[in-house]
Amino acid sequence: MAVGGMYEGLAGRACQALEPPAAERASAQPAQDNETQPPAAAEKGPPTELEDPVEPLPPQQGRSEAQSDRIEALALFGAGRREEQAGRTERALQYYQRALRRDPTSAMLARHIVELCVRLGRDDEAIRYAIIAVELGPADELLAQIGDVLRQRGEFAQALKIYEKVPQELIQGSPSARVVRALALGQMYMLTSQPEKAAEQFLVVMAALDEQAQPPLDPPLRAAILGKEPGRTYELFGDALLAAGRVAEAERAFQAAQRLSPQEGLHAYNMARVLHARQEIQAAYEALQPYFETRQSSRGLGPYELLKNLLTALGRADELVTRLKALHADDPGNVPLHYSLAEACRAAGMWEEAEQHFSELLARPEPTLEIYQALLDIYQRQKQPAQILRVLGHAAGRTGNLNSLEKELAALAADQGLADAVLQHAQAAYREDPD
Structure with a gap:
């Protein structure tokens, strides 16, 4: 599974573990308030002889355009409330939308529109107005639910706009809820290339997963977070921590991954990454070799990019093609390795060899865009x-x-x-x- 897909799955599993049974969710739904019309004011008869006729007060100055828009927005909101109370929800929504156009700074109006859109099943409109609402003020529970929908749709940047506006008091109740929120935030920060923020959230999750944590995490939630591959989950935490420069914490996550799911080759690669981050170049180069000996391709191009960087740092960049050729001869079915060799030949100006390798890759099922681009570059250069x-x-x-x-x-x-x-x-x- 791709890294992006793994991150997307983490929070989804955890959220499912927290959901109550369907019957319990149904019983927990609050009843809709039946708002009634306010009592009409008592009718007033004609003025008595002792009363002066009512005369309008002359305004001291004309209204500004902003004041006029706000007054019109209030009138439209009132009309919408009357339609809503009469059960004409769609007409009410139209009035509220017109009111928001007149007063685009009203968070109350935007939240009310979201509520009606959800009630009417207009999810796309609800999402659009939810984004507007959180830009005007803090998110409430309904907007947080819209954030969940956006996350499930894979619209992570938009979901983050809502999650980041959820007030702390809405998530302070349950330790489990705080962990799930941290997991979801970490997932989305990583998928939107914000590893520093992702690392902060994943550290919260790692602390909760610690066997000595108090209070201990609920077993179902713990199992949901770790999933079927607990080692891979910790490795994803380590990826984020390493990308954020939190090397010591990353090493701790990688050690946990190896403890839960021992895989010597993967662990060698991860430890080489840690050593490289510490600028221990020769040690990193030596640590990386067991990964290649296991003949696996599960970490894609990463190990071969690391090999290139280490050889360059050691002043041995000219050895890269030879090294990759030897690895390819020993593991010819490894596609990431084959692509790395083809790209190294192209970078070295070895056009015929690069063409041969890229053409072989093109003949495989599901060739990538990069293969087409590389071949076109080679053929254009060679006319x-x-x-x-x-x-x-x-x-x-x-x-x-x-x-x-x-x-x-x-x-x-x-x-x-x-x-x-x-x-x-x-x-x-x-x-x-x-x-």
Whole structure:
């Protein structure tokens, strides 16, 4: 599973563990208030002889545009309340929306619109107005629920706008709720490239998971957070801590991962990362080798990027291609390793070898965008229009368009002679096979 997918799963498991049974949730729903119309004021008869007729007071100065808008917003809000009390919820919503347009600084109006949108099942509108509401004031429980919806949809940046505005008093009650909130925040901070904030939240979760923590975490919630791969969960915590520069805490998380799910190769990679962060370059290089010996690809390009960085730091960058060739010969089915070798050859200007490796990768199932980009770069440098046409055709056949290769197409268009040659090859191919 990709790292992003793993982070997305953490908070979802924990939230499910906290949910009460459906019957209990239904009984806990508050009854809707039946608001009644206020009693009408007693009718007043004509003025007596002793009463002077009522005359309007002349205004001292004209109203400003802002004051007029606010008065109109209040009138529209009142009209909306009457419609709502009469059970005409959709018309009430229209009045409230018009009122907010007149007074766009009213957090009360925005929250009321969210409530009606939720009641009417208009989720997208509820989300849009929830974002407006939290920009105007603190979030309440309803807005926090909208944040949950956004998180479940994968709209993490928007969800964070709401979560960060939830007042502390709304989450102080249950230690379990605080842990789940920290987990959700940590997940979203990591997925929005904010590792420092993610690290702070994951430290809260790690403290709660500690076996000596008081009060101890509820067993169902603990199991939900750790999931089926408790070692991988701690490794994700360690990733965030390391990215935030919290090296000691990251090492502690990686040690916990190894203790819960022993995997020598993965642990070697993680310890090499820690040593690299401490600038212990030779030790990191030596620590990394057991990962390669296990012939695994579960950590993608990361180990090979680390190898490149360590060799560069040791003044041995020219050894990278040779080292990767040896690893590839020993583990030819390892796709991240093969891609790393192809990219290293391209970076070294070894065009024929790079082309060979990237072409082999292109022939595998589900080639990535980076493979198309690399091949187009190589063929443009070597002025090979037929090969450029082949790669473009392959990409169009898989995706239906070439939108993702916009940058490469712009570079091709800038080389008028090569672009004309590609067009000529395309016309010739069409004449030979119009279908």
